[in-house]
Amino acid sequence: MTTPAAYQVSHLDALEAESIFVMREVVAEMERPVMLFSGGKDSIVMLRLAQKAFAPANVPFPVMHVDTGHNFPEVLEYRDQRVAELGLQLVVASVPEALASGMVRESGDGMRNRIQTPVLLDAVEKHRFDALFGGARRDEEKARAKERVFSFRDEFGQWDPKNQRPELWSLYNGRHHPGESIRVFPLSNWTELDVWHYIARERIPLPSIYYAHEREVIERDGMFYAVNEFFRPRAGEERFKAQVRYRTVGDASCTAAVRSDADTVEKVIEEVAATRITERGATRGDDRVSEAAMEDRKREGYF
Amino acid sequence: MSTEIVAPAPEARAMDLLRFATAGSVDDGKSTLIGRLLYDTKSLFTDQLAAVEAVSAARGDEYTNLALLTDGLRAEREQGITIDVAYRYFATPRRKFIIADTPGHIQYTRNMVTGASTADLALILVDARKGLVEQSRRHAFLCSLLRVPHLVLCVNKMDLVDWSQEVYERIADEFTAFAAKLDVPDLTVVPVSALRGDNIVTRSDNMPWYEGPSLLHHLERVHIASDRNLVDVRFPVQYVIRPQSTTVTDYRGYAGQVASGVLKPGDEVMVLPSGFTSRIAAVETADGPVPEAFPPMSVTVRLADEIDISRGDLICRPNNAPAVAQDIEAMVCWMDETAPLRVGARYAIKHTTRSARAIVRGLHYRLDINSLHRDESADELRLNEIGRVRLRTTVPLLADEYRRNRTTGGFVIIDEATNRTVGAAMIVEAN
Numbered sequence: 001m002t003t004p005a006a007y008q009v010s011h012l013d014a015l016e017a018e019s020i021f022v023m024r025e026v027v028a029e030m031e032r033p034v035m036l037f038s039g040g041k042d043s044i045v046m047l048r049l050a051q052k053a054f055a056p057a058n059v060p061f062p063v064m065h066v067d068t069g070h071n072f073p074e075v076l077e078y079r080d081q082r083v084a085e086l087g088l089q090l091v092v093a094s095v096p097e098a099l100a101s102g103m104v105r106e107s108g109d110g111m112r113n114r115i116q117t118p119v120l121l122d123a124v125e126k127h128r129f130d131a132l133f134g135g136a137r138r139d140e141e142k143a144r145a146k147e148r149v150f151s152f153r154d155e156f157g158q159w160d161p162k163n164q165r166p167e168l169w170s171l172y173n174g175r176h177h178p179g180e181s182i183r184v185f186p187l188s189n190w191t192e193l194d195v196w197h198y199i200a201r202e203r204i205p206l207p208s209i210y211y212a213h214e215r216e217v218i219e220r221d222g223m224f225y226a227v228n229e230f231f232r233p234r235a236g237e238e239r240f241k242a243q244v245r246y247r248t249v250g251d252a253s254c255t256a257a258v259r260s261d262a263d264t265v266e267k268v269i270e271e272v273a274a275t276r277i278t279e280r281g282a283t284r285g286d287d288r289v290s291e292a293a294m295e296d297r298k299r300e301g302y303f
Numbered sequence: 304m305s306t307e308i309v310a311p312a313p314e315a316r317a318m319d320l321l322r323f324a325t326a327g328s329v330d331d332g333k334s335t336l337i338g339r340l341l342y343d344t345k346s347l348f349t350d351q352l353a354a355v356e357a358v359s360a361a362r363g364d365e366y367t368n369l370a371l372l373t374d375g376l377r378a379e380r381e382q383g384i385t386i387d388v389a390y391r392y393f394a395t396p397r398r399k400f401i402i403a404d405t406p407g408h409i410q411y412t413r414n415m416v417t418g419a420s421t422a423d424l425a426l427i428l429v430d431a432r433k434g435l436v437e438q439s440r441r442h443a444f445l446c447s448l449l450r451v452p453h454l455v456l457c458v459n460k461m462d463l464v465d466w467s468q469e470v471y472e473r474i475a476d477e478f479t480a481f482a483a484k485l486d487v488p489d490l491t492v493v494p495v496s497a498l499r500g501d502n503i504v505t506r507s508d509n510m511p512w513y514e515g516p517s518l519l520h521h522l523e524r525v526h527i528a529s530d531r532n533l534v535d536v537r538f539p540v541q542y543v544i545r546p547q548s549t550t551v552t553d554y555r556g557y558a559g560q561v562a563s564g565v566l567k568p569g570d571e572v573m574v575l576p577s578g579f580t581s582r583i584a585a586v587e588t589a590d591g592p593v594p595e596a597f598p599p600m601s602v603t604v605r606l607a608d609e610i611d612i613s614r615g616d617l618i619c620r621p622n623n624a625p626a627v628a629q630d631i632e633a634m635v636c637w638m639d640e641t642a643p644l645r646v647g648a649r650y651a652i653k654h655t656t657r658s659a660r661a662i663v664r665g666l667h668y669r670l671d672i673n674s675l676h677r678d679e680s681a682d683e684l685r686l687n688e689i690g691r692v693r694l695r696t697t698v699p700l701l702a703d704e705y706r707r708n709r710t711t712g713g714f715v716i717i718d719e720a721t722n723r724t725v726g727a728a729m730i731v732e733a734n
Contacts, residue, residue, distance in 0.1 A: 007565070007597045008528050011320040011399040020601040021560045024542045028614050028656070052589035053601070056554060057546035138390045145389045152722075164387065165724040166413060166638050168420040170560070171653050171715045175722040189401055191392045281350035 012198055019046075019186040020053040021170060022149060023133070026184050027053075027060055029174050030131035033184075034091065034124075037063035037083075039075035040249040041206055042135030042187055044082070045195050048204055049186060050133075051086065062089035064132075066120050068112040069096040070230040070252040078207040093123035111254050117301045121157040124181060131174065131182045139191045140280055143295035149188045155179040157301030192247075192279050193272050200265045212245045212263040223256035223283065247272075247279040256283045318394065321527060324403040324418035324451070326442040327428035332459045336428065336497035337391060337404060340519065343504045346393035388414050397523045412672070412687035413638045415442065416727055419449035420713070423527045426455045431464045431494070434474050440481060441672050447485035448634060448689070448729065450709060452530040454482065454490045457518060461510065462496040468512045484675075486706070491525075493518050531598045535703070536564030536572070537625065537711050538618040539655035544603055556587060556603035557612055562655065562710035564620075566604060567595045573621040574612055575701045580621055581608040598710075615657035617701040617711075625711055627699045628733035631661070634670075634705075635684060635692045639718065639725035643683040644692070650725070654700050654714035661716075665693040684726075691731065705729035 009017070026033050035050060037043045050059045065079060083090045095112050098104045103122065104115040124132065138145045148164050150172040165173050174182045187195070199206065217224040218237040224244055225231050230253040233239060244257035245268070262268040294302075327333040341347040391402040403418035405411070419425055425446040429439050439456075446454055456478050464470045475492040482490050493502055494513055501507035504519045516524070541559040566572075570583045585605045586596045596602040604618060612618075619625065637644050649662050669681035669690040684690045705712030716726035 006528060007531065007533055008319055009600065011318045011394075014320045014599055017560060017599050017601040021541070024558055024601070025656075028542045053558070054544060055589035056551045057544050057548070139392045142389075145391065146387045161387070166417045166715075166727070167724075168417055168715055168727045169710065169713050170421075171713070173653065173715065173717055173722070173724045175651070175717060177722065189390070189392070191394070191399075193394070194399070276345070276349045278348045278350055281348065 012194065012201060015190055015194060016049065016052070016198070018170075018189065019049045022172065022184060022186040023050055023053040025172055026131050026133070026174065026182075030182065032127065032129050033061040033131040033133065034127070034129045035059075035061060035063045035133040036135070037065055037079065037090075038135075038249065039065070039079040039082075039207055040135065041195060041199065041210060042137065044204060044206060045190075045198055046133060046135045046186060047082065047086075048202060059086060059088060061133075062091050064091040064093060064123060064129075066093045066116050066123075067095060068116055068251045068253075069094070069099075070112060072207070072209055072246075072249065072252050074207045074209050075249055091123060091127060093119050095119050098122070112251055113254060114300075116251075117157070121301050124157065125179075129181065130176065131184055133184050133186060135187055136185050137187050137190050137192070137195075138185075140278070141294045143298060147185065147188075147298070149185055150174050151183040151185065152176065153181050153183055153301065157181070159183075159298045159301075161295065161299075193269070196265065196269045196272055200269060207249065209246045209249065209257075211265075211268065212243055212260045214241055215244050215257065216240070217242050217244060217257065220256075224259065225256050226252070228252060246283065248283050258283060318397060318399050319527075320399050320401070321424060321522065321525070322401045322403065322422050323424040323426055323522070324405060324415070324422040324446075325426045325428070326405055326415055326418075326446075327438075331428040331430050332497045333404075333428050336426075336457065336459065336495070336503070337402060339497050339500055339503050340402075341391065341393050343500065344393045344395055344519070388418050395519070395523055400522065412441075412445065412636065412689070415445050416449060416636045416638075419446055419451050420709075420727065422446075422449075422451045423530060424453040424455060424522070424525060425451045426457060428457045428459050429474060429478075431458050431460045431467075431470055431474065434470075435477050435481070437673050439478070443478070443482055443487065444485060444672050444675070447482075447487050448636075450486070450706060450729075452488055452527070453525050454487050455518070455521065456490065456492045457497075458492065458494045459497050461494045461501060461507075462499055466494075466507075466509045468510070471510075471513070489525075491515070491521055493521065532563035532708055533565055533597060534563070535623055535625075535708060536566060536570075536618070536620045537562040537703070537708065538564075538566060538604060539657070539701075539711070540612055540614055540616045540618065541656045542614060543612065555609070556605050557618065558601070558603045559656065560601045561596050561598045563598055563708055565595050565597045566602075566618075568592075571621055572606070572618050573624060574606075574610055575617045575619060575624060576627050576699050577610070577612075577616070579608075579610045581606040581610055583607070615655075617655065619701075625701045625703045625708075626733040628702055629696045629699050630664075630734045631694045631696060631700060631702065631728075631730060632732040633692055633694065633714075633728040633730045634689060635716070635729075636689045636727045637684040637686060637725065638727065639723060640686045641721070641723075642718070642725075643685045643688075644690075644716075644726060645683050649719070651717040651719045652694075652696065652714050652728075653717065654702065655711055657698075657700065659700065660697040660719075661694045663692060664695050667691040667693065692728070694728075700733065702730050702733040704731065704733070 098119045218233045245260040262271045405414040405418040471494045495502040544556040584607045587603045668677035668679045703711040712730045
């Protein structure tokens with residue numbers, strides 16, 4: 001917390017102040033902002049910051065969930081509960097509906113990470129959103145390490161890493177022509193550990209799968225996948241019960257768990273502080289496709 | 304089912320935050336130095352390292368190229384160049400650090416200026432075998448132009464000059480003499496070997512003659528609290544909070560981030576550009592009222608009187624106000640490759656929370672950042688060029704000199720046709 005006598009603020013206070021500043025800039029300058037809300041810990045922290053930025057008024061924009069149809073039930077329940085508590089408008093961009101209407105087709109490997117991009121872009125166009133808050137952090141991945149806080153997207157939702165606007169001081173340029181949009185990342189400068197320290201400090205409840213629990217899993221490529229309706233073991237993959245937790249929450253068909261006994265926020269902080277593997281490296285099948293998997297998805301309009 | 308946290312959550316340790324920019328090229332060992340800081344503070348993950356090792360091996364590099372850690376984009380890895388500012392993070396129990404890692408070659412001025420704009424400290428590397436080169440002087444100049452409060456010169460590759468005190472002192476003396484001509488408030492010189500880890504985290508046994516701190520020790524302890532301007536109250540209004548609610552009525556709060564100074568309930572304040580005065584009734588956050596607000600806090604200020612205030616206005620003290628000015632003299636760094644800055648051209652500008660249009664009335668000179676020579680015959684500024692420019696704005700800016708206030712003294716220039724950010728400006732004089 002702040003120590004007014006020395007006029008110093010802690011790193012968490014400084015990060016919070018910066019994120020709140022970013023959100024207020026967006027609401028002041030953009031016409032139709034929306035916050036991407038997946039029920040993952042980063043978007044949960046982002047939503048808490050939005051509450052703080054506009055208090056005592058309500059959060060002045062809707063939230064959007066890009067629903068791949070492969071959900072953890074605990075996370076969907078959390079989403080609905082949070083939205084109801086805060087009186088938010090929820091926009092669901094549904095991949096199953098897009099599959100049914102023929103807008104997108106299932107990819108060969110059954111992963112829906114890539115096909116959610118057209119669904120997201122379609123919802124953006126339909127609702128004429130011009131600013132999308134995302135919970136991405138620069139420490140997550142090396143393409144993200146080079147992305148601006150205000151990230152310009154052309155009318156196809158595409159990111160051009162070589163043509164980014166210089167971002168100086170705290171002056172963010174959100175100007176755009178009709179049809180173009182800005183992705184805004186208020187948590188750009190937070191690390192995984194910062195997020196967990198903030199969750200502890202603010203006592204923010206999370207979906208239970210972030211804490212250690214027993215689950216039936218299989219091991220593939222050194223990662224632990226839960227056996228559920230979206231994830232089928234291959235021949236020869238043995239099912240077993242293990243004490244696990246999720247470090248990230250994404251599509252249930254490609255998000256893996258880690259072995260963990262951390263069943264409280266304090267234990268998670270200890271675990272995260274000691275870990276030597278990045279959260280995406282440890283848990284995301286979708287990032288293992290190639291060296292530039294994230295960059296390629298972002299160029300196509302991904303978060 | 305969501306999990307309620309039952310056990311009392313511990314406060315995060317009271318670490319503070321230091322932002323620093325690094326400048327130098329791969330040849331100076333900058334990436335090795337950053338890799339070393341990340342590795343020795345356990346901020347480098349094994350999967351990141353393994354990925355870099357695999358790519359290095361596949362490319363036939365003789366050693367693990369730590370530059371690949373920060374070169375995140377496909378084109379960068381394919382071409383072996385660094386395109387853009389990369390942000391890196393590490394922490395020690397005392398401090399969290401944000402590194403703005405700026406490339407040494409391509410688009411170097413634009414990126415260095417961007418990285419330095421938010422930096423508390425800049426770290427410049429030189430190769431002990433080569434001593435100061437043109438680039439080291441340019442780095443130092445840009446840091447002083449952007450008023451980075453603390454400068455650290457790392458004399459790297461000391462292992463390759465036999466840990467020579469004489470070599471170190473010659474470079475340190477030369478740099479200190481050069482820095483004296485610039486506006487560099489605080490300079491520290493550290494002899495290091497990034498590759499071997501000497502004087503990075505712990506003091507080196509190879510250089511017993513060096514009595515200063517290791518680099519990390521210095522980064523952890525350099526005093527940055529006094530860098531903030533706590534004297535001049537400047538609160539640019541960002542957003543007016545007026546709940547449309549049946550439970551909260553008649554609420555009107557001015558949201559913003561404190562640029563400088565200390566705001567307290569009861570203080571007499573003046574609102575610009577109107578000049579109306581009032582008193583601060585409360586300084587609030589979502590967690591409740593606070594006794595005072597100072598940089599970099601984001602707060603909501605409520606005033607005792609109903610005054611018409613909107614985004615872009617500024618709250619200050621009646622006896623200490625910025626200029627309300629339409630004629631602006633500024634040092635401009637041009638950042639656009641498609642078109643130069645030209646006298647007579649019109650642009651959009653963004654200054655604090657205020658947007659305006661401006662016309663370029665004059666270009667006094669273009670500065671050669673190697674020789675510091677002023678070319679008064681220049682009639683345009685091209686990409687990566689810096690010059691002193693006179694602008695006239697459509698509406699007044701509420702402006703301070705950049706040397707006094709990095710927030711109310713800086714603005715960006717935007718091309719109205721392309722919406723690109725094309726220039727960075729530091730105010731020298733506002734009337």
